[in-house]
Amino acid sequence: MISPEPTGGDRPVQAYDLMILGGGPAGLTAAIYAGRARVQTRVLGGTLPGGQPSRTAEVDNYPGFPDGVGGGELAQRFTAQAERFGAEIVPEMATEVDFSERPFRIRSARSQYRAGAVIVATGAVPRPLGIPGEEEFYGRGVSSCATCDGFFYQDREVVVVGGGDAAIDEALFLTKFARTVTVIHRRDTLRATEIYREQAFANPKIGFIWDSVVEEVLGDKTVTGVRVHNLKNGDTSMIRTDGVFVYIGMEPQSDLFVGQLELDPSGYVLSNARQHTNVPGVFVAGDVQDPNYRQVVIAAGTGAIAAMEAERYLGKYP
Amino acid sequence: MPLLDAEVKEEVARRLGTLTGPVRLVMFTQEIECEYCSETRQLVQEVADLSAHVTATVYDLVADSARADELGVDKIPAIAVIGERDYGIRFYGIPSGYEFTSLLAAMETAAAGEVDLAQATLETLSRLSTPVHMQVFVTPTCPYCPQAVVLAHKMAVASPMVQSDMISAQEFPHLAMKYQVMGVPRTVINEVTHIEGAADEPVVLEKLREALRARREEQ
Ligand SMILES: Cc1cc2nc3c(=O)[nH]c(=O)nc-3n(C[C@H](O)[C@H](O)[C@H](O)COP(=O)(O)OP(=O)(O)OC[C@H]3O[C@@H](n4cnc5c(N)ncnc54)[C@H](O)[C@@H]3O)c2cc1C
Numbered sequence: 145m146i147s148p149e150p151t152g153g154d155r156p157v158q159a160y161d162l163m164i165l166g167g168g169p170a171g172l173t174a175a176i177y178a179g180r181a182r183v184q185t186r187v188l189g190g191t192l193p194g195g196q197p198s199r200t201a202e203v204d205n206y207p208g209f210p211d212g213v214g215g216g217e218l219a220q221r222f223t224a225q226a227e228r229f230g231a232e233i234v235p236e237m238a239t240e241v242d243f244s245e246r247p248f249r250i251r252s253a254r255s256q257y258r259a260g261a262v263i264v265a266t267g268a269v270p271r272p273l274g275i276p277g278e279e280e281f282y283g284r285g286v287s288s289c290a291t292c293d294g295f296f297y298q299d300r301e302v303v304v305v306g307g308g309d310a311a312i313d314e315a316l317f318l319t320k321f322a323r324t325v326t327v328i329h330r331r332d333t334l335r336a337t338e339i340y341r342e343q344a345f346a347n348p349k350i351g352f353i354w355d356s357v358v359e360e361v362l363g364d365k366t367v368t369g370v371r372v373h374n375l376k377n378g379d380t381s382m383i384r385t386d387g388v389f390v391y392i393g394m395e396p397q398s399d400l401f402v403g404q405l406e407l408d409p410s411g412y413v414l415s416n417a418r419q420h421t422n423v424p425g426v427f428v429a430g431d432v433q434d435p436n437y438r439q440v441v442i443a444a445g446t447g448a449i450a451a452m453e454a455e456r457y458l459g460k461y462p
Numbered sequence: 463m464p465l466l467d468a469e470v471k472e473e474v475a476r477r478l479g480t481l482t483g484p485v486r487l488v489m490f491t492q493e494i495e496c497e498y499c500s501e502t503r504q505l506v507q508e509v510a511d512l513s514a515h516v517t518a519t520v521y522d523l524v525a526d527s528a529r530a531d532e533l534g535v536d537k538i539p540a541i542a543v544i545g546e547r548d549y550g551i552r553f554y555g556i557p558s559g560y561e562f563t564s565l566l567a568a569m570e571t572a573a574a575g576e577v578d579l580a581q582a583t584l585e586t587l588s589r590l591s592t593p594v595h596m597q598v599f600v601t602p603t604c605p606y607c608p609q610a611v612v613l614a615h616k617m618a619v620a621s622p623m624v625q626s627d628m629i630s631a632q633e634f635p636h637l638a639m640k641y642q643v644m645g646v647p648r649t650v651i652n653e654v655t656h657i658e659g660a661a662d663e664p665v666v667l668e669k670l671r672e673a674l675r676a677r678r679e680e681q
Contacts, residue, residue, distance in 0.1 A: 191660045198605030283645035283658035292604035293645045
């Protein structure tokens with residue numbers, strides 16, 4: 145169990161019927177349902193209020209927004225709707241949990257909580273490349289948030305690593321700032337949805353390096369380039385660049401639950417079709433339990449299920 | 463044209479309705495206004511109009527230089543958020559986008575005059591004998607940034623030795639350059655230590671201690 149210092153020992157214990165860990169689409173949807181069911185609920189929102197949608201400029205496939213919706217705006221709308229039904233959302237990170245007996249115990253840096261039921265909705269975080277230079281230059285040329293940092297690359301050259309939806313979406317966004325955007329992808333075709341591929345191939349600022357992986361981030365004070373290895377012909381080359389945006393996929397944010405909940409080998413929380421974990425009274429929703437789809441609409445859907453199941457559970461075992 | 467639409471105004475009025483004390487927004491601009499100065503001035507006025515607890519005062523950086531010196535304000539647009547006393551809460555650049563949240567939070571913190579930080583943080587802050595300057599660089603489109611700003615502002619309220627600035631990287635490119643900001647949030651403490659990203663309180667505390675150690679070694 146992780147217990148960094150200082151941890152919420154200072155404050156009296158607060159008790160809730162339901163604690164929701166995570167303030168993204170899954171957690172906030174769960175909060176809307178729990179609020180309407182008049183379940184006394186607290187949401188710990190962690191470091192990314194509104195969840196991953198806040199990190200993207202535009203969401204085009206969430207139903208009900210025929211013209212698309214800004215990611216930040218969508219996150220804000222989820223939050224406002226949850227608050228309307230009485231959810232208390234606080235920007236705290238759960239740092240320690242104990243699900244071994246009821247009431248379940250949760251700590252954050254400031255507070256300690258007891259809860260009759262818990263919904264885990266901690267989502268996913270960008271997977272790092274895990275190569276030399278990446279950590280060293282984080283914030284000095286290496287980024288995983290184009291909406292946050294795109295501004296610093298006006299008229300500069302950047303690379304985007306990855307070939308999925310997020311990579312291509314953000315590559316397109318970065319063309320608003322950067323002079324050139326080079327997508328480096330390990331295969332010879334993009335995994336991204338057709339509509340993104342069409343847009344990317346049509347954009348004159350976007351170039352591609354296929355069948356290749358980045359092996360090292362190079363720089364002095366800030367990033368100056370990347371070393372790229374071609375998997376097909378074995379060649380290694382240096383690419384000059386000012387920025388490296390990493391979008392090679394996500395990892396479930398489940399470290400906190402190791403030894404508490406059953407996880408699959410990749411760290412996703414295991415759940416049945418009704419969003420139950422192996423611990424009765426602890427439910428799970430969204431990207432932290434979804435190795436396959438990772439979409440806002442699905443995170444919201446599983447969040448609704450988890451809340452309805454939690455409400456039933458609390459009805460049976462108050 | 464108002465900057466805040468009716469829906470936002472209603473929400474802000476609701477939040478500011480719960481303020482527990484008076485707040486003054488002291489804004490600095492100058493005669494020939496900077497790119498975002500007039501918008502910042504308008505924002506400050508619109509916010510102040512939404513609550514009886516809030517007053518707005520506008521100064522000129524040059525003509526009112528004595529007031530600027532007193533508050534340590536050296537660039538515009540600037541907002542000092544002042545409660546019962548001046549806690550050292552500053553915004554340099556317009557608090558728009560995600561940073562509007564930070565402005566509201568700062569007003570709540572300044573009105574309350576007390577903060578919910580961990581005991582260990584409060585202890586370190588209460589023992590400070592030299593000034594601490596926290597500069598948090600942000601962009602308005604960064605969802606992680608308000609966390610870093612709010613925490614720095616709370617630390618300012620917790621200690622008379624701490625001044626904490628939000629700095630909009632795009633409005634102060636020379637500072638962004640000076641501190642090599644290429645990603646946000648980036649928190650610079652006393653020019654010596656820096657934090658990448660929205661770190662949790664214990665991490666920020668550790669970096670603050672590191673900055674204090676660095677200063678002692680210098681002396
Ligand atoms: C760049 C990008 C673009 C995307 N575009 C789209 C798109 O166009 N359409 C689409 O459908 N999907 C898109 N997605 C995916 C979508 O955003 C996710 O599937 C969805 O946000 C998952 O929701 P979630 O609530 O499960 O988790 P997240 O959104 O990851 O939210 C997790 C929440 O948990 C909090 N948290 C984490 N750990 C803790 C802790 N220990 N204690 C307390 N809180 C914690 C975080 O702060 C956050 O609030 C995109 C993702 C990215 C990164």
